[in-house]
Amino acid sequence: MLIRIKGARVLDPPHMDAKKDIIIKDHLIHAIVDPEYVDPEYKDADPDTRIPDTHIIDAAGKILVPGLIDIHVHLREPGQEYKETIETGLAAAARGGFTAVCCMPNTNPVNDNSQVTRFIIQRGREIGLSRVYPVGAITQGLKGETLAEIHDMKQAGIVAVTDDGKPVENSNLMRRALEYCRGLNIPVFVHAEDTSLADGGSMNEGPFSTFWGIKGIPNAAESIMVVRDIALSELTGAPVHFCHISTKESVEAIRQAKKRGVKITCETAPHYFTLIDEDVKEYDTHFKMNPPLRSKEDRQAVIEGLSEGTIDLIASDHAPHSVVEKDVEFDRAAFGIVGLETSLSLALKLVHDGNLTLTELIHKMAKQPANLLGINNDIKEGNRADLTLIDPDHEYVIDPSAFKSKSRNTPFAGMKVKGNAFLTMVNGKVIYQRDGKDLQDTI
Amino acid sequence: MRFEKKDILDIESLEPWEISMILDTAQGMKEISERPVKKVPTLRGKTIVLFFQEPSTRTKLSFDTAAKRLSADTHSISAGTSSIVKGETLIDTAKNLEAMKPDVIVLRHPSSGAPHLIAKRVKASVINAGDGIHAHPSQALLDMMSVREKKGRIAGLKISIIGDISHSRVARSDITGFSKMGAMVSICAPRTMIPKGIEKLGCTVSPNMEACIEGSDVVMMLRIQKERQGSILFPTEREYSTLFGLNRDRLKLAQKDVLVMHPGPMNRGVEISSDVADSDCSIILEQVTNGVALRMALFYLVAGGSRHADSH
Numbered sequence: 001m002l003i004r005i006k007g008a009r010v011l012d013p014p015h016m017d018a019k020k021d022i023i024i025k026d027h028l029i030h031a032i033v034d035p036e037y038v039d040p041e042y043k044d045a046d047p048d049t050r051i052p053d054t055h056i057i058d059a060a061g062k063i064l065v066p067g068l069i070d071i072h073v074h075l076r077e078p079g080q081e082y083k084e085t086i087e088t089g090l091a092a093a094a095r096g097g098f099t100a101v102c103c104m105p106n107t108n109p110v111n112d113n114s115q116v117t118r119f120i121i122q123r124g125r126e127i128g129l130s131r132v133y134p135v136g137a138i139t140q141g142l143k144g145e146t147l148a149e150i151h152d153m154k155q156a157g158i159v160a161v162t163d164d165g166k167p168v169e170n171s172n173l174m175r176r177a178l179e180y181c182r183g184l185n186i187p188v189f190v191h192a193e194d195t196s197l198a199d200g201g202s203m204n205e206g207p208f209s210t211f212w213g214i215k216g217i218p219n220a221a222e223s224i225m226v227v228r229d230i231a232l233s234e235l236t237g238a239p240v241h242f243c244h245i246s247t248k249e250s251v252e253a254i255r256q257a258k259k260r261g262v263k264i265t266c267e268t269a270p271h272y273f274t275l276i277d278e279d280v281k282e283y284d285t286h287f288k289m290n291p292p293l294r295s296k297e298d299r300q301a302v303i304e305g306l307s308e309g310t311i312d313l314i315a316s317d318h319a320p321h322s323v324v325e326k327d328v329e330f331d332r333a334a335f336g337i338v339g340l341e342t343s344l345s346l347a348l349k350l351v352h353d354g355n356l357t358l359t360e361l362i363h364k365m366a367k368q369p370a371n372l373l374g375i376n377n378d379i380k381e382g383n384r385a386d387l388t389l390i391d392p393d394h395e396y397v398i399d400p401s402a403f404k405s406k407s408r409n410t411p412f413a414g415m416k417v418k419g420n421a422f423l424t425m426v427n428g429k430v431i432y433q434r435d436g437k438d439l440q441d442t443i
Numbered sequence: 444m445r446f447e448k449k450d451i452l453d454i455e456s457l458e459p460w461e462i463s464m465i466l467d468t469a470q471g472m473k474e475i476s477e478r479p480v481k482k483v484p485t486l487r488g489k490t491i492v493l494f495f496q497e498p499s500t501r502t503k504l505s506f507d508t509a510a511k512r513l514s515a516d517t518h519s520i521s522a523g524t525s526s527i528v529k530g531e532t533l534i535d536t537a538k539n540l541e542a543m544k545p546d547v548i549v550l551r552h553p554s555s556g557a558p559h560l561i562a563k564r565v566k567a568s569v570i571n572a573g574d575g576i577h578a579h580p581s582q583a584l585l586d587m588m589s590v591r592e593k594k595g596r597i598a599g600l601k602i603s604i605i606g607d608i609s610h611s612r613v614a615r616s617d618i619t620g621f622s623k624m625g626a627m628v629s630i631c632a633p634r635t636m637i638p639k640g641i642e643k644l645g646c647t648v649s650p651n652m653e654a655c656i657e658g659s660d661v662v663m664m665l666r667i668q669k670e671r672q673g674s675i676l677f678p679t680e681r682e683y684s685t686l687f688g689l690n691r692d693r694l695k696l697a698q699k700d701v702l703v704m705h706p707g708p709m710n711r712g713v714e715i716s717s718d719v720a721d722s723d724c725s726i727i728l729e730q731v732t733n734g735v736a737l738r739m740a741l742f743y744l745v746a747g748g749s750r751h752a753d754s755h
Contacts, residue, residue, distance in 0.1 A: 207640025211455075213555035213577025213615060216639065283556030328532055329554030331575065 001053050003428065007035060008059035008389060012066050012379040013359045013367060022064060023054075024385045027428035032381055057430075059389055062422050065362045066377040067099025067386030069369035070340060072164075072189075072243055072267060072315035075101075075132070078119060079108025084320040084406045086123040086132065089340070091404035092318070093130040094432035096340040097421025099386040100131035101318075102373070104164045105142065112137035112148035114156035121157045129431045130424070131386070133159040133373060135189065138177050144168050147177060151184055159373045162189035164243060165290075167225055169195065175232050182238035187372060189241045192225035192250070193291070202331045204277040204292040212283070214330060217292050223249035230257040233264055241372060242266035244317050246291040248301030255310045265372060267315040270339060270346035273302045275411060285326045285333035286411045289319065303355050306364065313368040314361075316343040320407030338405050342398055342412050344390070348419035351392075358392070389423035391434070396420070446744045450562045450569040453578035454620040462624060466588045469733070469740035475512055476735055486515035486747045489546040493519045494536075495572070496552045501707060501731065502572050502582070506549050509738035513747070515546075537561035546746045550574070555612075568745035576610050582706055583616035585737040587624060589730050590661055593702055598625030603655045603697075604646070605687055606665025606714055607636045607676075613706045614665055618644045631655035632687065635676040652687055659697040663704040664689050664714045680713045690716040694724070702726050 003024040010020040010032070023031040070093065076084040084092075086103075093101045103120060105111035111120065117134050124132035136158035137148045142165065150161055161181060167190075168174040181188050198221040203209050205216025226242055230253060233240040245251060245268045254266050271289065276296050280287040287293060305311040319336025326333050347365060350356040356364075366388070370377045377386055398415045400408040424432040446464055448457070457465075475483055491510045495503050503519070510517045526536055533552070540548060547568045550558045555575030562569040573579040591597050602621045608614045608630055621628050622645025630641065631649040642648060649655035656662055667683060677683050694701065703715075703725045711717045720727060 205639055207643045210615075210638040210640045211644065213575050213612060215576070283559050324532075327534060329552070329560060330556045331554045 001055065002030065003055045003057060005057045005059050005064055005387070005389065008062045008064035010064045010379060011359065011362055013363050016379060017359065022379070022387070024425075024428045027384055029379060029381055029383050029385050032379065057389070057423065059422075061391070061393070063358065063390045063392060064379070065388050065390060066366040066370070066379055067424070067426065068097050068344065068365045068388045069100045069102075069373070069375070069377070070096070070098045070316050070318065070343065071102040071313070071369045071372065072269070073101040073103050073318040073340065074106065074320065074336070075103040075120070076107060076320060077123070078116065082406075083322050086120065087127050087129075088404060088406040089318070089320070090124065090127050090129040090132060092338070092340040094424045095404045095421065096342070097344045097388045097390065097424050098130050098340060099377075099388060099424060099426045100133060100375070101340070102133045102135050102159060104162065105135055105137040106165045110137050110141050111135070111153070111158070112140050112142070114149070114152045117153045117156035117158050128429075130426060133157075135160045135162050135164070137161065138163045138168055138188065139173070142166055144170060144173065147180060150181060150186060154184060154186055158186070160187040160189050160241070162191060162243070164189060164191045167191055167193045167195065171228060171232070174229065175236060178232055178236040178238035178240065182236060187239060187241055189243050190225070190229050191243050192222050192229065194221045194224045197221040197224065202288060202292070203280060204294050206277055206295055208277045208280060212280070217290075219247040219249050219294065219298065222247050222291050223253055226250045226253050230254070230262055230264060233262050237263070239263040239265070243315070244269050244272070244291060245305070245311060246272045246294050246298060246302065248298050251301045251305040251310055255305070258310065265312045265368075266310075267313045268302050268306065268311050269315060269317045270343050271337065271411065273299060273306065273350065274346050275299075279411070283330045284411070285328070285330055286337060286409050286413075288330060288333050288335055289317070289337050290335035303350070306350065307355050307360070311364075313364045313372070314343065314347050315369070316340055318405075320405055321409045322407060326409050337409050337411060338403065338407050341403050341405060342410060342417075345398070345417040345420045346412070348392060349417065352418055385425055385428040387425045388421055389425075390419065391422040392419040394418065394420055394422070394434075449745065450558070451580050451741055451745065452558050452562060452569065452571050454580050454583050454616045454623065455578075457580070459623055462584065462587065462620065465584055465737070465740055465744065466591055468744060469584070469588050469737040470592070472739040472743070473733065473736040475739070476732070481512050482514055483512065484514045486510070486513035486742060489515040489746050490544065491515045491517045491547045491549065491742065491746070492540055492545045493517055494540065494548055494550045495520070496522045496550070496557075497573065498522075499551055499572070501734075502551065505731070505734040506572060506738050509735050510742055512735070513739055513742055515742065515746070518545075533557060533561060534564055537565050541565040541567060547742060570741055570745065573612055576612050576615070578616045579612040580616050581734070581738055581741060582613050583620040584741075585730060585734045586617055586663070586704060586706070587620050588737050589704065589726055589733050590702065592733070593726060594660060597621060600626045600660040601658055602626045602628045602661045602663065603631065603649075603659040604628060604663045604665065605631045605652060605655060605689065607667055608632050608641060608665070609636045609638045610668070611665050615644060617663065618646045622646060629655050629659075633677050633683070652693060653696055656693055657696045659701055661702045661704060662689060662694065662697055665706065666708060667710060667714045669710065680710075684713050688714055688716065689719050691718060694719055700724075704730060707731070
């Protein structure tokens, strides 16, 4: 059986931007053809039936792009299945238009050994929705003391390492981790935070933390570690990827380092280019994440960093928490918000507002993540059919009760947005279709 | 105008006319405490829960006394005795309290915003008796009452607040309240104890203590917490006292009829010298007396006054 995605604008920077039909066969992109193309085998057949055994997906007005990849996601399994499971997390990913996600190692037990890695990969395969690429821990138990068995985890399938949620505080250990990973050719994702400067704070340090009486986290808590790890990247020659960049100082440091040719990349999350600390509603813990929502100037710097290319990619930092962690005093609440099902819509706002071109957006949500992980998601004949069909004009109101994620901790409830995923395909199989009721029920 | 507020959570959420109404009501309540029989039946049959998740002597006693003088029944729960130590969440504890039908819950809590969190979940009125480093509205209101009583007004006065502003909910509420009522507030502290953007609450930051006190009508000293000595905020009490302690000489820079205030408990010889604390310009003990009247007014306004007039 063939699938023909018909009438879409196919956008795969820098190879392609054209109206094409994509024909999918046996999990692969079988052919990329002009919309008028008729398979010679069926040319004499009745127009209505001449392509038997082909499921047509009407994609008029939609944009077909390489499968989006979210490289920063917390799936919580094993250990915290009450917040999210690999299954609900991957369903959320599919609904958000992501054909693949990278899951962070701060599970329980920590993904600091090949057994946990294998478990995650095995569960991902059984579930058969979006692909899951585990990220292993840099240090055993995320304790920042001794290196984890990174090679062993790499054999089992990790694509990168990080101690996300925590920094590697010891600079010498970080240096050795970078050297070690360089030798293994595995990317290192950095959670940049000086915890002594953050000093137990819960929101951005500034007039609003003073107003609410909430202990603040200064910008420097992030940028000081960004600057340190730029120095360590220069020292070791190892590439470094910075997670969830939120401050103007970090953007500037990365900009300058890139000019010098330091091998660094970075991501930001939709909340950092959408919200600011002023938006934090009265002690609403759905606005609490780490790093915190920053000032207006920081948001502007993040948007500029995205549009000029200093910020390479967008990742959601999807961090599901239950009401047990969130329906409590602000300073006691867990950090983090869910993001898989709002990321694309919020990112599309950058396009609608003229801050990014659609091509740049696809670069940041599909191509750059793939480059970083060494995945080929080009829309080319013979490649596996991991595709996202975007409806750029669909207006809707974000409704957490419709989330596939097990958790609802989002500050975006009730926000009016424009554009989202219409269809998500992995390995030639439709894993999500927005208006496909039957299909949704099976997910 | 009628007082319609269900809760007293912070000064920010009170309009100037509401603050005036509270102060007027408190002034009227004050006389009750001077009577031989210090009790009126105003809140008979009302239940007030004092839910203190942080140590407190004077504030708790002040609320308790205020409630009893209005004939309300009071119940006390403190950190050690509440189910919070058994792992119950604040919201669950509050809902359980609610199930016993109290009329007012007075909450003190180490987390900023805790009273706001429970106020949304319970029908009872919630009075914030101090939340984290955020607000202490009853203290600021009694401070305003004390100043107004002595000076006849608040508008146009120069108020100086000196001490650990960063960690002080009293400072935040006083700055907000006095500036809302038209006073000029100036603050002073080691730079380590002045939080970012404090000016936006309605004050100016003075470069040193002398500049801060000069021409002041009111000098309010904040307690410097002994446990912060030797931390990274200031080196020693001795050095702190040299730079930011209130003594006779410094007080001469203020207006002749200056009022000296302190929310207590004082560290004599650290932020305030004994002779100043005991001098004629000190109204520190009158603040305590007014505290009872002010809290009686709050109870009356949220639980017994006009807010409930139509529902009976």
